[in-house]
Amino acid sequence: MTAFVESLHEVFERFGRIQTRRMFGGHGIYHEQRMIGLVIGSTLYLKADAESVAHFERLQLPAFTYTRDGKAMQMSYRQAPAELFEDREEAALWGQRAYEAALRSGQPPKARKTPAAKTRKATPKTAKTANSPKKAPR
Secondary structure (H helix, E strand, O other), rough: OHHHHHHHHOOOOOOOOOOEEEEOEEEEEOOOEEEEEEOOOOOEEOOOOOEEEEEEEHOOOEEEEEEEOOOOEEEEEEOOOHHHHHHHHHHHHHHHHHHHHHHOOOOOOOOOOOOOOOOOOOOOOOOOOOOOOOOOOO
């Protein structure tokens, strides 16, 4: 994990706890099992959607794009504003916007990897037959 990625825990401390996971040449940033951001190199991108994209556009923050089969592909993440790294209240605001966009995306939280539960083998029940001895009533 890079020092930049580690620093994001402090940047977002007023917003809430985040987790980071390595993924496709960068890191995913998660809050409550929802992906709210993406780090590629030393650039942070935050989740955006139709409701929140205007905040990014007003600051002329570019979308995260990559090339696939010679075509430029755009994801629903926008570059984070520089002010976010200087002001924890600003970071909390942008973190909340990204989290709300992730919730609206309808993507269920990624299931946590947990060890498989041990299963017990069921023991067959003894079936009563017509010839089974009956207990005397008390």
